[in-house]
Amino acid sequence: MNAVRKELNLRDLGNIPTRTGRKIKEGLFYRSSGLNKFNEQDLEIVKAMGLKKIIDLRSKEERMKSPDPDLGVPIIYFDSYRAKYMDDINFGFDGMLRKGKEGLHQQELRVKYYENMPFGNPYLKKAMELIQEDNVPFLFHCASGKDRTGVMAIVILGLFEVEQEKMIEDYLLTNLYRKSIIDQAFSERASLLQEYPELKGPLLETFGVKSEMGLAIISSILNRYGGFDQYYEQEFGIDAELRKTLIERYTEK
Template sequence: MNRLIPFQGTHNFRDMGGYRTADGRKVKHGLFFRSDELFALSEQDIRDFQGLNIRTIVDYRSEYEVQKKPDPIFPQVNHLHVQAITSGSLSMMNMPDQTENEDQQEHFIIGLLKSGFFKQYRSDTMMLDLYRNLVFNNPAYQRLMEMIQLENNLGLLQHCTAGKDRTGVGAALILMALGVSEADIMEDYLLTNETMREINGQILHQLAGHVDEDDLKNIEHMLGIKEEYMEAVFKSVKDKYGDYDSYLAAQFDLTLSKREALQKLCLE
């Protein structure tokens, strides 16, 4: 099934519908979308976007990212900016919350490269730390899980810059609450490696002659996603709470009765 919605100005815009749950129902199409940044949407993209009947946009990016590449304004859409990674969390992971570069067209990886980040830290280790921390006491995901319980908020689009990490975890939590299996959550997550393959390949090709092999490997880790990152989410949740039911109830007040209502709304 081709989940990708082919906009000119995005690379990773997808409909999350169609995944099966343990009881045989499936997630309705047109309710949940995930994407990379929307800054480069063309006029035709914007017309096509409006045809999707999206009512809510949840933008996980930092204040700096939003100012640098603001989303288009869509009439009749509730646009929420809820930062998924705080400056404090970035600091703990030795990740800069912004770079000195102000070029709107420049990829964020270039800014990190110029800042010297890849000379000092291993991005795969940093990414594992990020995923382990994102799923606990996160106001952005708490707001997300509130929003999805109200029919008037759907269709809902969640996005960040590349639509892979912050958005990947948010998407996983929605599917988890709906009763989708770990295997299908992982499938949805790993699709980013396919949708972003061309653009990431272009970036690596452009950099290949200008950085050393260690930097290039670090950059490749940062651009892509790995099963072990989402597995870190699954393991962290189960290590702390034992099961997903307990986690969803404790972190988001998604009791079994609330989840049943959510599933009735979003499954068919």
């Protein structure tokens, strides 16, 4: 995957260690930005992965505007799914960089949005089904491969008992992969940030990710269920015995 342009945010969840000293096997779970951004050379590398499924986390409007290229791989999406708070948030540049009380209100809504993403989410349920069915490898993506994709990555990593610290490390890798994009965004808005330094956080959130969001996702699971065991059993029907089987199947020493 080194030949793929880094800003595409394509990476394998393989080799991430678990709390028991094992690691996730390579070549099974991939995350990325929208495949519509991939050029022919990039797509040839994706084709060589032998994907069985692609999960497109974008909205119907996003997909219609910028559809995935046809790679001969079934694409999973749910047109009817609207995450809680989604329709109350302006994810456009104007909305993300609002100032004052309205800006704070939008930030609060975004936190609530990501805190609710792990629950009643058909995309996450489908990913868990694919894992149980051994229907891998699969790739999941949204537009930039950072927020919605980051939620799914955290849930997959948690299934295999990856430590919270390692979940956040993977979440924050987006800032390394998209560094050139983030640096350009900050450079172009240097005068704005000098006048309104409080916009640095929202600007980073627009083009990259903030650890606070990743931590909010994890905390929401623990606050609602008290632990990951209860979360996987209640949300996806994966009890302790099945989870142990999946860990044995998809991780190695």
